[in-house]
Amino acid sequence: xxxxxxxxxxxxxxxxxxxxxxxxxxxxxxxxxxxxxxxxxxxxxxxxxxxxxxxxxxxxxxxxxxxxxxxxxxxxxxxxxxxxxxxxxxxxxxxxxxxxxxxxxxxxxxxxxxxxxxxxxxxxxxxxxxxxxxxxxxxxxxxxxxxxxxxxxxxxxxxxxxxxxxxxxxxxxxxxxxxxxxxxxxxxxxxxxxxxxxxxxxxxxxxxxxxxxxxxxxxxxxxxxxxxxxxxxxxxxxxxxxxxx
Amino acid sequence: xxxxxxxxxxxxxxxxxxxxxxxxxxxxxxxxxxxxxxxxxxxxxxxxxxxxxxxxxxxxxxxxxxxxxxxxxxxxxxxxxxxxxxxxxxxxxxxxxxxxxxxxxxxxxxxxxxxxxxxxxxxxxxxxxxxxxxxxxxxxxxxxxxxxxxxxxxxxxxxxxxxxxxxxxxxxxxxxxxxxxxxxxxxxxxxxxxxxxxxxxxxxxxxxxxxxxxxxxxxxxxxxxxxxxxxxxxxxxxxxxxxxxxxxxxxxxxxxxxxxxxxxxxxxxxxxxxxxxxxxx
Numbered sequence: 001x002x003x004x005x006x007x008x009x010x011x012x013x014x015x016x017x018x019x020x021x022x023x024x025x026x027x028x029x030x031x032x033x034x035x036x037x038x039x040x041x042x043x044x045x046x047x048x049x050x051x052x053x054x055x056x057x058x059x060x061x062x063x064x065x066x067x068x069x070x071x072x073x074x075x076x077x078x079x080x081x082x083x084x085x086x087x088x089x090x091x092x093x094x095x096x097x098x099x100x101x102x103x104x105x106x107x108x109x110x111x112x113x114x115x116x117x118x119x120x121x122x123x124x125x126x127x128x129x130x131x132x133x134x135x136x137x138x139x140x141x142x143x144x145x146x147x148x149x150x151x152x153x154x155x156x157x158x159x160x161x162x163x164x165x166x167x168x169x170x171x172x173x174x175x176x177x178x179x180x181x182x183x184x185x186x187x188x189x190x191x192x193x194x195x196x197x198x199x200x201x202x203x204x205x206x207x208x209x210x211x212x213x214x215x216x217x218x219x220x221x222x223x224x225x226x227x228x229x230x231x232x233x234x235x236x237x238x239x240x241x242x243x244x245x
Numbered sequence: 246x247x248x249x250x251x252x253x254x255x256x257x258x259x260x261x262x263x264x265x266x267x268x269x270x271x272x273x274x275x276x277x278x279x280x281x282x283x284x285x286x287x288x289x290x291x292x293x294x295x296x297x298x299x300x301x302x303x304x305x306x307x308x309x310x311x312x313x314x315x316x317x318x319x320x321x322x323x324x325x326x327x328x329x330x331x332x333x334x335x336x337x338x339x340x341x342x343x344x345x346x347x348x349x350x351x352x353x354x355x356x357x358x359x360x361x362x363x364x365x366x367x368x369x370x371x372x373x374x375x376x377x378x379x380x381x382x383x384x385x386x387x388x389x390x391x392x393x394x395x396x397x398x399x400x401x402x403x404x405x406x407x408x409x410x411x412x413x414x415x416x417x418x419x420x421x422x423x424x425x426x427x428x429x430x431x432x433x434x435x436x437x438x439x440x441x442x443x444x445x446x447x448x449x450x451x452x453x454x455x456x457x458x459x460x461x462x463x464x465x466x467x468x469x470x471x472x473x474x475x476x477x478x479x480x481x482x483x484x485x486x487x488x489x490x491x492x493x494x495x496x497x498x499x500x501x502x503x504x505x506x507x508x509x510x511x512x513x514x515x516x517x518x519x520x521x522x523x524x525x526x
Contacts, residue, residue, distance in 0.1 A: 007256055015525060075259050075365045078521045085256035089365070097359035102289035111285050114278035115364055123277075143289070 004087070005167055005198040006050035006073070011082035013043040013065075013072050042068035044222040045082070050167075052087065055199040057209035057230055059237055060219040066202045069219065070169045073200065088166035090200075091116075095160040105140035105147070105155055106131075112159035126162050133158040133188070154181060161188050167198045186211075206234055268517065272367045279370050283378030301382045302389060309337040312454045322455035328489060331390070331397050335484050336453040338386045342379060343419050343477060344444040349375040350423025351430040351437045354523050361524025368523045369516060372427045376420050380412075394488045404487045411483045414502050418476055421508030424516040431523055451477040476501035 017038050042065045050056060058066050071077040073084060074092040098115035099108045109130050113123045131140060134154045144152065170189075189212065193199055203209050209216065209230060216233030218226040225240075226233045263271070272279070287301075312333055316322040323329035350372040354361075357371045387408065395401070430436040450460060450471045457478045461469055472478060479497040486493050 004256060071362075073259070076362060077525070078260055084259040086259050087256055089259070092363065094363055097363035100285055100289050103285050107285055107288065111281055114281045115360070117275070117364075117366075118277075120277040120281075 003052040004049055004085075005052040005054070006087070006090070007083075007085040008049075008073075009047050009083040009085075011043050011046045011069075011072065011084065012041070012080045013068050013077055014039050014041050014080045015068075015077065016040070042222055043072065043079075043219075046219070046222075046224045047082075048217060048224065048227055050198055050200070052198060053193075054215055055193065055213040056201070057213035057216045057233075058200055058202045058219060059204075059206075059209060059216060059234065060225075061241065064219045065222040066219055067171055068222075070171050070200065070202055073167075074169055086167065090167035090169050091163065091165035093160050093168060093170045094156070096156055099144060099156075101145035102143055104143055105134070105136060108144050108155065109140070109159055112156075113162055116160065116163045118163065130158045130162050133161075133184075150178060150181075157181075157185055157188075161185075161192055164192055164197070167200075168192065169200050169202075171202045172204070206238075210234065265513070265517070268367055268369070272369055272373070275366050275370055278366070279374045280377060282374045283381060287378060287381060302385055305338050305341050305386060306334075306389070308341070309334045312337060316454040320455075322459070326456060328397050328399065331393050331399065331489060332485060333454060334393060335390055335488055336451075336481050338383070338390060339415065339481050339484050340448060340451055340453045340477065341386075342383045342415065343422070344441075344448075345382075346376045346379045346416075346419040347422045347426055348437070348440050348444070349379055350420075351426040351440055353423075354427050354431045355434070355437075358524045368520050369424070369513070371523070372423045372516070373420065376416070376423055379419075380416065390488060399489055402487075402490065404490060408484075408487050411480065411487060414483075414505050415480050417509040418480065418501075418505035421505065421510070421512035424512030425508075428516050428519050431519065447475070447477070450475055452481055474504075476504040480505075 017040055046065075046069065058069065060066050068077060070092060072079055073086075073090050075089065076092070095112040095116060098112050100111065103111065109127060110123060113126060113130070114120070118126065134140070136151060136154060139147070139151060144155070147155070168189075189199075199212065201209060201212055213230050216226070216228065216230040216237075217224065218233050218237045220240075226236045309330075313330060317329055317333065323333075326332050353371045353375040354368075361368060361371070391405070426436060426440060448454075450468065451457065452472075457472050457475075460472045463469055479494060479501040482494065483498055485491070
């Protein structure tokens with residue numbers, strides 16, 4: 001019998017955007033509540049189940065709601081309605097938002113790990129591994145802002161994969177760095193998942209999705225269009241995109 | 246995919262409404278992050294200036310110098326105050342902690358938007374860690390005040406042991422105010438623009454540069470009331486008592502303690518009530 005690690009039922013996520021910035025007092029008073037605000041229905045009733053240990057590729061065109069889905073599953077965007085049940089707290093891969101450009105690589109490893117939820121004690125055990133994985137050596141003593149984009153990508157990836165969540169969410173993070181590092185990253189993700197880890201991967205690279213995932217979810221305009229074995233879902237998605245071109 | 250409901254055994258809702266107690270427990274769980282954030286920021290800030298972190302001291306010192314010239318030399322507001330340089334400096338530093346903590350709280354939510362979009366944690370961590378950053382800076386300022394007390398002949402005193410208590414009451418007040426304006430500023434970004442003016446006004450009724458008694462002698466009833474209920478007046482006096490001795494007003498100090506506690510309680514509840522909104526738009 002398969003165990004579920006996630007159940008999503010009739011998930012709706014709406015959010016408000018302000019055409020420029022957040023409305024100021026002047027805008028609210030002078031122009032009234034309605035101006036400059038627009039409600040985006042990013043997800044319109046999505047339902048699916050995820051089995052424990054499943055790797056699922058989430059595909060769809062730009063602006064289809066894939067990233068919103070991942071944010072909602074990570075608990076960062078509360079659903080407008082519907083239900084998300086999980087066996088453990090899903091974690092979104094990525095650490096960039098916590099890092100300080102003016103601080104050194106070492107300092108950023110510390111900060112990033114703590115942001116990911118490690119305690120100072122756990123950090124001491126993990127730091128050696130991360131340093132080794134980055135292959136950055138003495139560059140870790142320099143401020144992050146002096147890094148090349150490839151170096152930065154290595155650091156980000158090494159930190160964000162230092163924790164091992166039961167349910168991992170990835171939003172386009174793998175296609176970074178040089179070829180050797182990409183290979184290394186893939187292996188790290190595979191080992192991170194092990195036999196029990198659950199993965200939801202948002203990607204535009206069909207190669208990557210096919211390689212890592214067994215099942216697929218195709219989302220278009222906030223609606224779930226297809227679900228099933230990854231090859232079938234990709235086939236239907238490509239067919240539909242080709243037809244509109 | 247099976248639709249049977251018993252499959253969902255072992256699954257729990259992702260979004261759960263928690264009690265205040267549970268919320269605080271989660272904040273405490275993230276304490277290492279809460280402290281690391283301001284520490285790392287302080288470490289790496291001011292790297293582009295020659296004097297670096299010395300500016301955290303230099304800034305209020307220069308401010309105190311300017312006030313000394315205006316209020317001590319020109320307006321002679323120092324009459325009746327012994328050791329006016331120290332008296333003034335304690336006021337400027339302690340008042341500065343309040344204004345920078347509250348202003349920091351207001352801007353913190355906008356500043357940490359990216360963080361909140363990427364990580365799940367109790368949002369109160371954002372204004373709290375900003376307050377911690379200000380406390381770290383203030384601890385260096387306290388060291389300067391201690392040295393100044395020695396230089397000006399006040400000497401080491403057992404009263405210094407009361408400083409942590411004063412600091413706790415003061416911090417409760419600051420954090421309470423910070424949490425309130427953090428939410429207000431998230432709704433109306435204009436709040437952040439208004440706060441500096443508010444604090445400039447409040448400064449004159451807090452007994453920073455001249456004794457609050459001067460205002461109590463005023464004919465204007467409204468401004469007298471502001472001074473009587475302003476919890477910063479007894480808090481600044483308590484700091485001064487620690488460094489300079491003199492009389493200690495228990496009544497007003499206790500009143501300030503109650504006000505500080507209530508503001509923190511209200512601020513926490515008020516901030517939490519909009520928890521899901523922070524970092525979204």
